[in-house]
Amino acid sequence: MLDQILRNNKKLKVSKSKRGPWKIESSSTAKNTRNFIREIIENIKVEPNPDKPLISLTIGDPTVYGNLKASNETIEAVIRAAEQGAHNGYAPAVGYHNAREAVADYLSQDGAEYSFQDIILCSGCSSSLEMCITVLADPLKGQNILVPRPGFPIYRTLAESIGVKVKYYNLIPEKDWEIDLEHLESLIDDNTAALILNNPSNPCGSVYSEYHLRRILEVAYNYQIPVIADEIYDRIVFPGNKFVSVASLNSRVPTLVCGGLAKRFLVPGWRVGWVAIHDQMGAFDCEVRQGLVKLSQRTIGCNTLIQGALPCILKNSPQNFFDNLIDTLMSNAKICFDILETAQGIIPYKPQGTMYMMVEIELEKFPEFDDGLKFGQKLVEEESVFCLPGECFEIPGFMRLVLTIPQELMEEACERIVDFCNRHYLF
Ligand SMILES: *Cc1c(COP(=O)(O)O)cnc(C)c1O
Numbered sequence: 328m329l330d331q332i333l334r335n336n337k338k339l340k341v342s343k344s345k346r347g348p349w350k351i352e353s354s355s356t357a358k359n360t361r362n363f364i365r366e367i368i369e370n371i372k373v374e375p376n377p378d379k380p381l382i383s384l385t386i387g388d389p390t391v392y393g394n395l396k397a398s399n400e401t402i403e404a405v406i407r408a409a410e411q412g413a414h415n416g417y418a419p420a421v422g423y424h425n426a427r428e429a430v431a432d433y434l435s436q437d438g439a440e441y442s443f444q445d446i447i448l449c450s451g452c453s454s455s456l457e458m459c460i461t462v463l464a465d466p467l468k469g470q471n472i473l474v475p476r477p478g479f480p481i482y483r484t485l486a487e488s489i490g491v492k493v494k495y496y497n498l499i500p501e502k503d504w505e506i507d508l509e510h511l512e513s514l515i516d517d518n519t520a521a522l523i524l525n526n527p528s529n530p531c532g533s534v535y536s537e538y539h540l541r542r543i544l545e546v547a548y549n550y551q552i553p554v555i556a557d558e559i560y561d562r563i564v565f566p567g568n569k570f571v572s573v574a575s576l577n578s579r580v581p582t583l584v585c586g587g588l589a590k591r592f593l594v595p596g597w598r599v600g601w602v603a604i605h606d607q608m609g610a611f612d613c614e615v616r617q618g619l620v621k622l623s624q625r626t627i628g629c630n631t632l633i634q635g636a637l638p639c640i641l642k643n644s645p646q647n648f649f650d651n652l653i654d655t656l657m658s659n660a661k662i663c664f665d666i667l668e669t670a671q672g673i674i675p676y677k678p679q680g681t682m683y684m685m686v687e688i689e690l691e692k693f694p695e696f697d698d699g700l701k702f703g704q705k706l707v708e709e710e711s712v713f714c715l716p717g718e719c720f721e722i723p724g725f726m727r728l729v730l731t732i733p734q735e736l737m738e739e740a741c742e743r744i745v746d747f748c749n750r751h752y753l754f
Contacts, residue, residue, distance in 0.1 A: 360488035363480040364719045371704045375711035382732070382740040383713045387529060387682060389593050389731040395655065397593045398648040404639035405632065414635030420623040422448030422601075422634055429638035430601050434584070437561065438575030445604040447619050448629040448637075452559045452587035452600035456523075457485045459555045459583045459602060462618040464520035466490030472555075473514055473522045475506070477685075477720035479529050479557070491520070495721060500676060500687070504533035506543055515550050522552050524573060527560040530720045530727040531685055532660075532678025534568045537576065544578040553610070554582040559590055559600075562649070564680035565657045574605035581610040583619075588633075590682065591649070592640065599633050656682055659730040659737045666741035671752035673744070684728045686714075693751050699723050705751075710743035 368385075375381040389395045408414050414423075421427065424443055431441040449455040460482070464470045466489050474482040476495035483493045496511040498504040511522075524543060527534045535543075547554050556573045564570045574584050587600030602619060604611060633640075660677065663684050667675040672692040676685045688702055696702040703716045703726060717725030730737070 355490075356488055359490065361484060363484065364715070367700070367716060367718050371700055371707070371716070373704070373707050373713065375707055375713075376709055379711040379743070381707075381711045381713065382736050382743075384728045384732065384740060385713050385715050387590075387729060387731075388595055389590065389682060390595065392732045392736070394733045395593050395652065395731055398644045400643040400645065400648075401592055401594065401636075401640045404636035404643065407639070408632055408635035411635065414631045416631065417627060418629075418631045418634055420628045421620055422446065422628055423631070426634040426637040429641045430603070433641040434572070434574075434586070434603050437570070437572035439572055439577070439584075439603075439605050441603055441605070447602045447604075447623050448634060449587075449600040449602060449623070450626065450629050451595075451598040452557070452585050452589060453481055453485075454598075454626075454629075455585040455587065455600040455602045456481065456555065456557060458619055458622045459585060460485050460491065460521070460523075461489060462615055462622055463553060463555070463583075464489075464491040468518065470518045470520040471516070472520055473511065473552075475523065475525055475528070477530055477717065477722035477725070478523075478525060480719060480721075482523050482557075492518075494519075498528075498531060498533075500685070503679065504528060504531035504676075504685075505535065505539050508542060508546060511543075512546055512550075515546075515552065519550070519552055521555050522547050523555045523557060525557040526573065527558075527564060527570065527680040529560065529681055530683050530715075532676070532681045532683045534564045534570060534679040534681075537569075537571045540571055540573055540576060541578070544573065544576060544580050547580045548578060552580075553615075554580055556582055556584045558584055558586050560681045561586055561591065563591055563653065563656070563682070565653065565660070565678070568679040570680070574603070577607060579608050581606040581608065581615075588640065591652070592644065593652070597630065597633050599629055599637065655734075656680075656730050659732070659734060660684055662734065662737050663728060663730065663741050666738065666745060670745040670748040672748050678730070682729055682731050684730055685717075686726050686728060688724055688726060690724055692753055693748075694753055695751060699726065702726075706744065706747055709750075710747050712740045712743050712747075 427443040427446040430446045471492040474493050486493050494514045497507040562570045582605045584603040589595035664675045672689045674687040699716045707713050714726040
């Protein structure tokens with residue numbers, strides 16, 4: 328039998344030009360896939376000051392320092408799911424019925440109404456975003472999507488890897504990072520397939536009011552542009568602010584809401600996310616719902632063990648777990664703001680939620696540094712404090728700090744930043 332196959336194969340003619348050393352090209356999808364944060368970070372020489380321990384304020388992973396832990400209820404739910412042994416096989420690509428129902432109930436608390444049929448489980452919120460962009464935007468038609476600047480770079484990564492263009496709409500720092508609606512409107516053309524809205528925002532830490540959301544939706548409605556709402560920071564808002572899911576406004580704009588467990592439940596590595604379809608007018612009924620189901624079948628969805636635990640995770644996590652998270656983030660935000668405010672040449676922006684704070688660098692006051700990247704590099708070299716430069720989010724002249732680290736380290740990092748600024752500031 329094997330002989331036969333080999334003999335038959337011999338008959339295959341291989342063209343001469345194919346001989347020689349193997350060299351396999353990658354696809355254009357692979358070539359067009361870029362990690363913008365890595366590209367920028369790799370160009371910064373990171374050599375911390377050996378006399379000071381490194382404090383990294385770069386990655387948005389709340390578990391890094393061990394001070395923020397998943398709730399016991401969350402951990403126990405997964406242990407129980409594993410012990411039951413009922414979640415080891417394939418689930419439907421869109422997720423188990425009861426897990427989808429649990430997500431529908433969880434999201435319905437934000438004021439919109441969902442049934443299990445509106446929910447598709449995904450491998451992390453990144454995967455939800457990928458499905459939404461892929462289902463709505465068609466590279467063969469030269470379509471584009473609108474994304475925030477500053478904003479999370481994954482939107483561009485996902486769009487450009489499949490050949491969809493991105494257009495950046497500006498956020499206004501002085502107005503708590505609200506969208507410049509006139510600018511947004513000016514970008515819309517016949518090829519605009521979707522508007523990505525990130526609220527609460529990474530990197531800005533902003534939380535939009537109902538009024539502002541309604542005005543954004545008005546633009547989307549007037550031009551018939553569906554919304555992809557990245558709400559991965561749902562309910563991570565500080566007292567005095569209110570999280571409003573864009574779906575709860577029942578605007579008649581067809582909307583795909585993306586979310587997941589990563590941030591609020593402090594388990595980013597578990598890779599659980601979802602798409603929630605909110606579509607009062609039935610605009611997605613003819614194709615998009617089905618399209619999402621088909622796309623989910625490419626990789627057969629989300630980790631089944633965590634799906635098995637999902638109903639308990641979403642229902643049993645106690646309020647004081649969420650309150651503690653908010654307390655930690657808010658008190659770190661206050662510490663950061665109060666300390667950084669005393670520095671020369673930088674302007675901290677108070678966040679209203681999330682895990683981040685943006686800081687503006689008045690570069691003209693630091694003429695020895697050509698740009699924000701150099702500023703960041705020197706900050707690492709001299710003070711061993713590492714922040715992500717605004718370039719990672721398409722906003723040079725800023726840096727982003729994470730607020731998830733233990734309080735003593737947060738204070739220490741901010742004090743070092745102040746020393747650094749005051750040392751280099753040109754009076
Ligand atoms: C962290 C983050 C995500 C990705 O979430 P995963 O579930 O880890 O894939 C998506 N959007 C924003 C704005 C984020 O900060």
